[in-house]
Amino acid sequence: MFARKGYHTSRVGDIAEEAGVAHGLLYHYFSSKDEVLETIFRENWGVLVERIHAVEQSNDSARDQLRHVAAIILRTWRHQPDVVRVLVREIARSPEMQERISDLVKPIEAIRHIIERGQESGELRADLDPALAAVVFYGGIDEVLTGWVLGQLPSGVADVEAAERTVVEVLTAGFAASLAAAD
Amino acid sequence: MFARKGYHTSRVGDIAEEAGVAHGLLYHYFSSKDEVLETIFRENWGVLVERIHAVEQSNDSARDQLRHVAAIILRTWRHQPDVVRVLVREIARSPEMQERISDLVKPIEAIRHIIERGQESGELRADLDPALAAVVFYGGIDEVLTGWVLGQLPSGVADVEAAERTVVEVLTAGFAASLAAAD
Amino acid sequence: MFARKGYHTSRVGDIAEEAGVAHGLLYHYFSSKDEVLETIFRENWGVLVERIHAVEQSNDSARDQLRHVAAIILRTWRHQPDVVRVLVREIARSPEMQERISDLVKPIEAIRHIIERGQESGELRADLDPALAAVVFYGGIDEVLTGWVLGQLPSGVADVEAAERTVVEVLTAGFAASLAAAD
Amino acid sequence: MFARKGYHTSRVGDIAEEAGVAHGLLYHYFSSKDEVLETIFRENWGVLVERIHAVEQSNDSARDQLRHVAAIILRTWRHQPDVVRVLVREIARSPEMQERISDLVKPIEAIRHIIERGQESGELRADLDPALAAVVFYGGIDEVLTGWVLGQLPSGVADVEAAERTVVEVLTAGFAASLAAAD
DNA sequence: AATGAATGAGTTTTCATTCAT
């Protein structure tokens, strides 16, 4: 429901109807409509964050780690498009949620750590602010998801793979050490 | 109000209180709460789009054009941070608005055109899907704005300038022709 | 539960939880939440009323009969404080119950009869409206119970006995024949 | 509405209908149904308490002061029977209210002070616990009100006056010094 | 005897919008 109509536009009765139960039953399992949204978030975001952390702790090159992170986030679209829709539309940008849920920034933090270590090892140019670079990287991924969610970008299997390649290629090239003198 | 609490969470009374008038007066100037949002959008987004179009029609290199586009979008933050918040959060992501207002995608389209012409002239690598590349570029900018909006990135004068440089540098380097063989 | 939270505020689930069973089981033993309250009342009030009737039929002086009635009501507190709470708060004051259960006024009626016979025998002053006097007597007792229920009066063993003595002493003195000219 | 149907049985719509307005308007003036009840209480109980305090600070005899206190409480019935109904039924006995509103015990405290000073001056017998005596006095008054509220006692103008006289007479006689040896 | 998922009527509450003043 949230994916299709948005949080505020979805009524509790709609959610229950979709689930094939009476609306009252929803309050057996959730204390409020709000908690439904938060549960969706926690159950899915948690998995994402864990997988990203696993990547962060591998011994791969920064470039490969970034590739994996991008893949984890972007491929979620193929498996759980509705979840992505909700995360992108309802949570990632909602002021209320942002304040309540500190986990939201974890992926960006992980990307920052990867970049920092890439800079230390000389793989990535050292003159970039890693926090800013992480935001740019994450934003590129996120906007692709948004394009898919809003139907502005094609999102077939091949498109998803192409997007993954493009994002990683463009940004890791932009981050690469040899370019430090470009400007 | 929209910037601080989000569209749905802001009550008409809140908006009027912020403006220092009674809520009834709001209906003298706007026909509905929705029209308030649409007005904010039209009055501000239009200016942005025009300035971006002007850049697009210059004879600068693709790189310089992208630099200017990024500057236009990011510097708005310094002058109208709340407007930026609203545009980023409420409008750029809302499906309802998307349908009504085709202007929303104009900046991404402009970026795509710039990239396409850069590819034709040989300045940018030709193997990238320009639509996808434009989305990545716009997403990078947008996420930086979000970072500022949410206070996760510093947004002083120097920070804004640094961000501008980083975004453009990283992405134009990533787009540059000489890197086509990087992967 | 009724004693602690009041009838309307107590949910069936609360009652069942207190009893250590699932709420569904309650409907094996009672046909409704209402019947639970009525059962509490019937099982306890009936005993009280019977004991008061027994006193009324003795040959004791009015004063001794009143003493016994007060004792019966007040000492219940020691043995079943929660039952007393429910009787005092939920039933004695609820208009719905009043209508259904005529037993409610029986103690006051018994007190009135005792007073009437005391007036006939010359033991009690004859210029008091016996109905009114009975209400005052019962009210004195009832408020002491309320004070205990709400923790505003100490309710140890000695306190209960002292209260019994005070209520009876004050009121029988006030009722006594020799005082008829007091005002 | 509360007087006629009780707090829990009265719907917000009933209250609004009684007032001749739409139910939404109620939330213009009160934040919740609960606040309506609390407002009724505060606006009326406060007046009562103030008047009782005024009596307490006069130089009258304890007997006269008690007479005035009884008159203040009982005569409220004549002027504002519905208010009395609500105070008696919904507030004075509700566990939730009792805990929230400390003012509820003020009248009993005032009566206790009057009794204490009467004992010091020798006007009243000294062997009574003043807290207990105050509760008995207040209970007598309160139960008369309850009798009127529930229609079990006649409450015409003459009846109210008679009740006033009876309560005061019986109880002040019971409290009087000369009776200390009665038991 | 016991459970607790499931129901849905009934209530409170919210809030954009209207409109007399």
Next chain:
DNA sequence: TATGAATGAAAACTCATTCAT
């Protein structure tokens, strides 16, 4: 212009009760 009382549709939420297991 400006106010804020008034409206009422729409929504969230509660909870006694049922019933398959």
